Amino acid sequence: MKIRVLGAYGAEGLGHRPTSFLLNDHILVDGGTVGGALTLSEQVHVEHALISHSHLDHVVGLAFLTETLAFSGIRAPLTVASLEPVVSALRTGVFNNLAWPDFSQIPTGAPVMKYRTLVEEAEQRVGDVWVTPVAVNHAVPTSGFIVHDGTTGFIYSGDTGPTDALWKAARGLRGLRAALIECAFPNRMQELAAVAGHMTPDLIRREIDKLPADLPIWIYHVKPQFYEEIAEELSSVDPARITLVEQDKTYTL
Secondary structure (H helix, E strand, O other): OEEEEEEOEOOOEOOEOEOEEEEOOOEEEEEOOOOOOOOHHHHOOOOEEEOOOOOHHHHHHHHHHHHHHHHHOOOOOEEEEEOHHHHHHHHHHOOOOOOOOOOOOOOOOOOOEEEEEOOOOOOEEEOOEEEEEEEOOOOOOOEEEEEEOOOOEEEEOOOOOOOOHHHHHHOOOOOEEEEEEEOOOOHHHHHHHHHHOOOOHHHHHHHHHHOOOOOOEEEEOEOHHHHHHHHHHHOOOOOOOEEEOOOOOEEEO
8 A cells, every 4th residue: 555645744834735645546535735746647546535624734635636627527526535524514614615616516417526424433445445434533523544455554543632432443453554643733732732632742642552552653744833843752752653754755555
């Protein structure tokens, strides 16, 4: 399984793109960045998008992708999938003909996007992988995902503070190669992290014992303005297991 990091950060900055990963060239995991990292020919090969939640840093690239697909003449619609509350938020808050056109209805007769509601904590086929969505703890309805291809897989936290159900659902699964965990704020911003539903290095430290033993931890969604501070704090947590993902790098599981 290939995981290409389109956007590694929890905000936009010069050289910093919002969260998005591309699996095997055709499945997005979140869509904070698409066109800023993929050529037009690469974008039209995206068939599915697993969206953790409706915040802009996870969907703004998806909005521009749907427009690109509409102009490209692609006939097979992009399938946007998540738990029901997330799908509902995308329908009413993003693709609502106010914030952005409803590309599940246009072009007429051949819309470029369709929604798929996933069943919580049930394994379902999405493209060439199996996906288990699990609700996590954020300021809005949010899903984490367990993704595998039958041989290898990973856990994706979505935006979340401390959580339990996701790690419980992954317990005992074979072939897991990484846990992608967000870490938005440094330790000194613990109060904000608690209110917003985000991780800090101290919270990551407490979360580690819930994870499968020795599973590598890949950190993403760091706010660019706190990157050096967070990286330094994480270096004292568990440097043998923790890595900050690199934007534009492709990881192979």
